[in-house]
Amino acid sequence: MHSATANEPRTLGDHTWQDQAACSTSHGTDPELFFPEPDEIDRITAAKSICAQCPVRRTCLDSALENGDRDGVRGGLTEEERDALHSKLPERLDYARINDTLAGRDVHLSRAERRAVARNAHQAGIPADQLARLLKITKEHAQKLYRRAAREIRNRNTTQKTGSPTVTVTPVKTPARADLGTAA
Numbered sequence: 031m032h033s034a035t036a037n038e039p040r041t042l043g044d045h046t047w048q049d050q051a052a053c054s055t056s057h058g059t060d061p062e063l064f065f066p067e068p069d070e071i072d073r074i075t076a077a078k079s080i081c082a083q084c085p086v087r088r089t090c091l092d093s094a095l096e097n098g099d100r101d102g103v104r105g106g107l108t109e110e111e112r113d114a115l116h117s118k119l120p121e122r123l124d125y126a127r128i129n130d131t132l133a134g135r136d137v138h139l140s141r142a143e144r145r146a147v148a149r150n151a152h153q154a155g156i157p158a159d160q161l162a163r164l165l166k167i168t169k170e171h172a173q174k175l176y177r178r179a180a181r182e183i184r185n186r187n188t189t190q191k192t193g194s195p196t197v198t199v200t201p202v203k204t205p206a207r208a209d210l211g212t213a214a
């Protein structure tokens with residue numbers, strides 16, 4: 031299985047990153063340290079200092095958000111500090127994930143990222159059955175996403191012609207991470 035490096039999102043179902051966790055009990059860490067009460071400042075500080083040295087901190091945070099894991103310190107953030115990130119996750123727009131999906135990697139996508147994949151695939155002329163395979167959905171669902179993408183692109187083009195604020199849509203031909211950069 032392909033495991034995530036520090037620079038790319040983990041593949042869905044990949045738990046190998048946990049082998050590198052600085053909080054692993056194999057390092058003699060007390061797991062309870064990562065479940066402090068909000069007023070236990072010393073425990074919070076101790077847990078965060080371990081997270082600060084953790085090589086998989088970003089992946090840990092992504093995993094907690096994507097799995098709805100709201101308990102305890104994860105990725106260097108307390109439950110309270112992660113609250114807003116959990117709420118905003120559906121609108122996350124990480125172009126590295128969009129490119130990874132178009133390149134065939136199976137990574138977690140937010141609602142906004144799925145729509146962006148559909149828009150870019152539509153503009154690149156990728157057939158609906160291929161989009162269905164990329165997103166692990168039915169061909170009918172992929173066709174529905176394409177109809178939505180076509181409407182969104184048409185609306186944007188209309189907005190541009192009428193002189194309203196412009197939005198540039200860049201077609202993706204050969205998806206590569208460097209094409210679009212990272213916005214998360």
Ligand code: SF4
Binds near residue numbers: 080
């Ligand atoms: S970031 Fe913190 S909670 Fe996550 S694996 Fe690393 S040490 Fe553990």
